[in-house]
Amino acid sequence: MRRPLTLLTGQRARLRWVHLILGGALFMPYWLVGTLIVGPLTGSSMFSASVAPQFGAYAIGLPLAALTSLFPLTRPMSVAAARALCGVAPDGLADGPARGRDAKARTAGWFTLHLGIGALVSGATLALPPFAVTLMVLPFSAGLRESELASFWGADRSGPLWLYVPAGLLMLVALAAVAAGAGAFLARQAPRLLGPSRADRLAAAERRAAELAVRNRLARELHDSVGHALSAVTLQAGAARKVLDSDPEFVREALAAIEETTRRTVGELDAVLGLLRQGDDGAGGELPGPDLASLDALLKAVGRQAELTVTGELERVPDAVSREAYRIVQEGLTNAARYAGGERVTARIGLHDEELEITMENPLPGRAPVVRPDGGRGLRGVAERARLLGGTAEAGPADGVWRLAVRLPLGGLPRGGGR
Known part of the structure; x- marks a missing residue:
């Protein structure tokens, strides 16, 4: 009832x-x-x-x-x-x-x-x-x-x-x-x-894909910026500790590099977190960050173990490509600092036929590196950055060294911008 x-x-x-x-x-x-x-x-x-x-x-x-x-x-x-x-x-x-x-x-x-x-x-x-x-x-x-x-x-x-x-x-x-x-x-x-309807499902799928792309984009920025800073600080601090009594000048340089690295990283972190606070409108815009013009500060943070060779007019590189190229070099230096055991890293950046070429090499470590539980995201992020710009990225041992080779085309992106 x-x-x-x-x-x-x-x-x-x-x-x-x-x-x-x-x-x-x-x-x-x-x-x-x-x-x-x-x-x-x-x-x-x-x-x-x-x-x-x-x-x-x-x-x-x-x-x-x-x-x-x-x-x-x-x-x-x-x-x-x-x-x-x-x-x-x-x-x-x-x-x-x-x-x-x-x-x-x-x-x-x-x-x-x-x-x-x-x-x-x-x-x-x-x-x-x-x-x-x-x-x-x-x-x-x-x-x-x-x-x-x-x-x-x-x-x-x-x-x-x-x-x-x-x-x-x-x-x-x-x-x-x-x-x-x-x-x-x-x-x-x-x-x-x-x-x-099918059109509604397609639009929803596109929205989810766009949201996922933004999340991955922000995750790459945080990983590259913070991960590099921690690796560089760890490297500099460890080297300074070893020569604390014998080479005070090097210790001063290392401490200055640590200070500069942390200051720059805090600024980048604030910029990315600012986009997160802005919500969808902010996260869908252009991500701020350093570009190829900031390579000198990046190499200074790494210390004496890095050598850079530049060919071509990097001022012609569009801003979007320049920012992604900076992050790729940064990730390459981070990996070298983590796995190369303090060996010298050589980096070559050249602009040839409307294509930016990045090559980074360091000696192979004497012993196999420790495998991280998650497999690491650095090289995966490099490949994603290159693919989004229509380029290619290859990494692996070659001729007794570990080589990272990236090609980024300049075509299809407007100078001074482009997402």
């Missing part, structure tokens, strides 16, 4: 009933337009007791509702109402305006169905309860049986008066059952008519 009662009068049923009444309220302007058209043809007013003009206006209002459902705001409003009142799972409905012919047609179908069924249920909700209550009170009120209201509803006719009470109750139960059934029907149709 409790389950049928819950289905008819529970919270979900009541919310769906409100959703239907909302549809009926939205249908009223279309129905009024229909009465203005039907009225002169039938010679009746909008408040006529005849059923035919009312349903005529209803039939005219439905196509008008379907036509106006093509406005972009129709689907977002319908989806919001269905989620809040119909109990439809949020992931089963689409977000944003309808895109494409199929999505617009399904949105029009839902809007017309909601308003059409809502108008009928709303009309019954307004008319049936007063009539049912009048029937139930009729056996106990002689004045009501003789009133014009009872005569208008046909409730003053002779018959067993006690039958009016269960008849009124059955009418109220039938109304609740119809409203619950209509609400459940709309809830089942919502995912099919308001669900995401």
Whole structure:
């Protein structure tokens, strides 16, 4: 007994009933337009007791509702109402305006169905309860049986008066059952008519891909900047500790390099964290950071173990390529500091035929490096940076040294910018 009662009068049923009444309220302007058209043809007013003009206006209002459902705001409003009142799972409905012919047609179908069924249920909700209550009170009120209201509803006719009470109750139960059934029907149709189309799924996939690209981009910046700083500081501190008593000049240089490295890294970290605080708008913009013009400071932080050779006019390199090239050199130096055991690192950067070439070499370590639990992300980040710019990256042992070779094309990126 409790389950049928819950289905008819529970919270979900009541919310769906409100959703239907909302549809009926939205249908009223279309129905009024229909009465203005039907009225002169039938010679009746909008408040006529005849059923035919009312349903005529209803039939005219439905196509008008379907036509106006093509406005972009129709689907977002319908989806919001269905989620809040119909109990439809949020992931089963689409977000944003309808895109494409199929999505617009399904949105029009839902809007017309909601308003059409809502108008009928709303009309019954307004008319049936007063009539049912009048029937139930009729056996106990002689004045009501003789009133014009009872005569208008046909409730003053002779018959067993006690039958009016269960008849009124059955009418109220039938109304609740119809409203619950209509609400459940709309809830089942919502995912099919308001669900995401192929265009919506493609747009959602593109948004997720863009968000993932931004996250990977920020992760690479943090890894390269902070990882290099920690490696450089560790290298300089370790070297200074070994010659603390014998070479004070080197110790002073190492401490100065540590100070400069940490100061620069804090600035880069603040810039990246600033983008995170700005949200999607900020993270989608241009990432700030050092470029090839800052290589001298980078090599100074590494110390005496690095040698750089530059050929060509690096001023011609677009800013986007210059920043990525700086990070690639930085990662190469970080790997060398971690694995080369203090051996000298040689780096060559040259601009040849609209292509930036980066080559870094260091002697192979005497013993195999310790394998990190996550496999390391540095070389993977170098490959991703090169690939995003349309270039290539190769790393591995060659001719007795560890070699990192990267080629970055300049074409396709505007000078002074480019993302």
